[in-house]
Amino acid sequence: MSALDAGGTPSRGRGFLPRRRTAARHQRPSLLVKICFAWLALVLFVAIFAGWLAPFGYTEQSLLTRLKPPAFLGGPAEHILGTDGLGRDVLSRLFFAVRTSILIAFLGTAIGAVTGTVLGIIAAHFRGWVDDIVMVLVDFQASVPFLIVALAILAFFGNSFVLFVCIVGLFGWETYARLVRGLVLSVSGEGYAFAIRTLGVHPARIYLRHVLPNIAGVLTVQLTLNFPEIILLETSLSFLGLGVQPPGTSLGLALGEGRNYIATAWWIGLPAGAVIFLTTLSISLVGDWVRDALDPSLSRAE
Incomplete structure (x- = not known):
């Protein structure tokens, strides 16, 4: 029987319902994606409640207990992941490092997304020479090695948290x-956008109420792709000593502190490296799932 009955409405045969079930199956996360969601939820929970979860202060030192191995390797029971070269608890510093890195990644992603979105809308709205200037800036930014520029700015102007977040x-x-x-x-070429424009609606209202909601799905996917890159950028700069500065801590700084003890006290840097790897991998896998879930062509292809 045809997918449409004689009245032109979808029939209840095989042609219609299986396609809907297939589309829903594409949007249902797999076990791996669920594990990634759980890990990201755990990371976010640690970032928010690091002050309550940490058994010690992240700057608290005890030279009598320096370079102690983790508790499961015979170290002190109160230091689950051991201590570093100054006797600071590795687990406590890891919790606060997660908070700092996630905060920098959130702020950096938000700044980049807002800046790029605003300039993209301005270029598309005004066209002409305004569009040319914005696209020249885009091409210039894309052609310059950003890590080299960031290193030069931080080396010349010094380091502060606000400047570092702005650069990221x-x-x-x-x-x-x-x-x-x-x-x-x-989107501006669509009929509804033209109709709204002819009614005399202010352009800002058109973009905020009608255009942005229609491109929100694509922007969400781009956010999930950009977020792990920001984490890796912060990690790289902090690892080189130009990011977060002591006595503060971040995942990159914790990884950099552990490189001097990689042969004798591997537990100092390994937890931070594992968190960086698992977090960026989880965000990438979740981003792929979000992209597939928001792509209507998948359900149409089935």
């Missing part, structure tokens, strides 16, 4: 600008 936030904005510009140009 400028990473990847050109991707949002190019993406949003193309999407806005495409």
Whole structure:
């Protein structure tokens, strides 16, 4: 029997319902994706409640207990992951390192997304020479090795948390600008956008209430792709000593502190490296699932 009955409505035969079940199956996360969601929830929980979860202060030193191995390797029971070269508890510093790195990644991703989205909308709205200037800036940003520029700025102006977050936030904005510009140009040609424009609605209201909701899915996918890159950028700069500075801590700084003891006290840097790897991998896998779930072509292809 046809997927449509004589009245032109979907029939209840095989042609319609299996396709809906297949689309739903594509949107249902797999076991691996669920594990990634659980890990990210755990990381977020630790970042929020690090002050309550940490058994010691992350700057608390005890030279009498320096370089003690983890408790499961015969070390003190109160230091589950051991201590570092200054006798600081590795687990406590790991909790606060997660908080710092996640905060920097959130702020950096937000700055880059907002900057790129605004410039993309401006370029698509005004066109002409404004569009040319924005695209020149986009091409310039994409052609310059950002890590080298960040190292030069931090070495010349010194380091502060605000400056560091701003530098990290400028990473990847050109991707949002190019993406949003193309999407806005495409959406602006739709009939509903033209109809709203002819009614005399202010352009800001059109973009905020009608255009942005239609491209939110694509921006969400881009956010999931950019977030792990920001974490790795912060890790790289802090590892080189130009990111978060002592007595503060971050995942990159913890990894850098552990490199001097890699042969004698591997437990100092290994936990931070494992968290970086698992977090970036989980975000990437979740981002792939979000992209597939928001892509209507998958269900149509089935």
